[in-house]
Amino acid sequence: MNADQLNAVFGALADPTRRAILARLTAGDANVAQLTAPFSVSQPAISRHLKVLEQAGLVSRTRQATARLSHLEADPLRDATEWLARYREYWDESYERLDALLAALQDDGTGVADEPDTKGDHVGQDRSHG
Amino acid sequence: MAKIEVTAEPGVPFIDTARQFDAPRDLLFRAFTDPELLVQWLGPRKYTMKIDRYDVRDGGSWRYLHQGADGNEFGFHGVFHGTPSPEGMVQTFEFEGVPGHVSLDAIVFEERDGRTVVRSHSVYQSVEDRDAMVQSGMAEGMDEGYDRLEELIARLAPVHS
Numbered sequence: 001m002n003a004d005q006l007n008a009v010f011g012a013l014a015d016p017t018r019r020a021i022l023a024r025l026t027a028g029d030a031n032v033a034q035l036t037a038p039f040s041v042s043q044p045a046i047s048r049h050l051k052v053l054e055q056a057g058l059v060s061r062t063r064q065a066t067a068r069l070s071h072l073e074a075d076p077l078r079d080a081t082e083w084l085a086r087y088r089e090y091w092d093e094s095y096e097r098l099d100a101l102l103a104a105l106q107d108d109g110t111g112v113a114d115e116p117d118t119k120g121d122h123v124g125q126d127r128s129h130g
Numbered sequence: 131m132a133k134i135e136v137t138a139e140p141g142v143p144f145i146d147t148a149r150q151f152d153a154p155r156d157l158l159f160r161a162f163t164d165p166e167l168l169v170q171w172l173g174p175r176k177y178t179m180k181i182d183r184y185d186v187r188d189g190g191s192w193r194y195l196h197q198g199a200d201g202n203e204f205g206f207h208g209v210f211h212g213t214p215s216p217e218g219m220v221q222t223f224e225f226e227g228v229p230g231h232v233s234l235d236a237i238v239f240e241e242r243d244g245r246t247v248v249r250s251h252s253v254y255q256s257v258e259d260r261d262a263m264v265q266s267g268m269a270e271g272m273d274e275g276y277d278r279l280e281e282l283i284a285r286l287a288p289v290h291s
Contacts (some may be wrong), residue, residue, distance in 0.1 A: 009274040010140035087264045088136045095149050099173035
């Protein structure tokens with residue numbers, strides 16, 4: 001996914017109505033009337049939102065008899081969140097390791113003298129690595 | 131705040147994080163600046179961290195490597211700006227896999243009642259740079275638990291107005 005596509009996805013996700021439309025589509029395909037029902041906005045407004053979602057690759061539309069059904073396309077969402085999820089994982093795992101290190105340092109007494117009052121928390125915690 | 135909070139708004143080239151630790155900030159500062167401590171926590175467990183240099187002073191430079199089990203190494207380097215202190219530190223950051231793309235990272239340590247919140251604010255050269263740097267710098271060796279889409283969808287709470 002290139003930067004333009006990523007921007008299109010984030011731009012599409014920036015609007016609460018469009019996020020709600022995507023959330024609705026996770027329950028299954030829907031036509032524009034069904035998608036409009038929960039909102040106090042007009043059907044043409046919802047159609048414009050669908051167009052933005054379609055251009056971002058988040059929704060595809062198929063014609064079935066007279067109804068035009070919208071379908072959630074999940075892949076761009078996965079790509080758009082992947083980079084940030086990795087960042088979060090990196091720091092999440094690092095900071096969990098740091099928790100263990102800080103606890104060990106404070107046990108050693110090589111850390112800081114004043115021990116915070118932890119009664120009420122788990123006493124006799126086992127500090128397994130991992 | 132047992133879990134890290136990560137904020138990356140669309141359209142602005144920043145990433146902000148916040149995480150609380152059950153330790154005073156002097157200790158956090160040591161963990162962030164003492165090379166012997168740093169190698170014990172920075173990065174995923176599956177990597178061995180090697181510090182090439184870590185000169186904690188105004189204008190001092192740093193460089194470290196993450197080494198995977200397969201022997202692949204990923205280098206990172208930068209420079210400290212201003213004298214790092216238990217209040218905070220500012221440094222540049224560059225992943226050697228994508229040279230020329232540099233971020234500016236500001237870290238603050240906020241202590242309250244013996245606990246410390248570590249906040250980071252990273253500024254990238256552009257939104258595209260942010261997304262690409264994070265993706266390339268983090269891409270190697272990260273196992274994906276693939277429920278992320280579900281998590282995202284779960285956060286897309288319907289807005290009925």
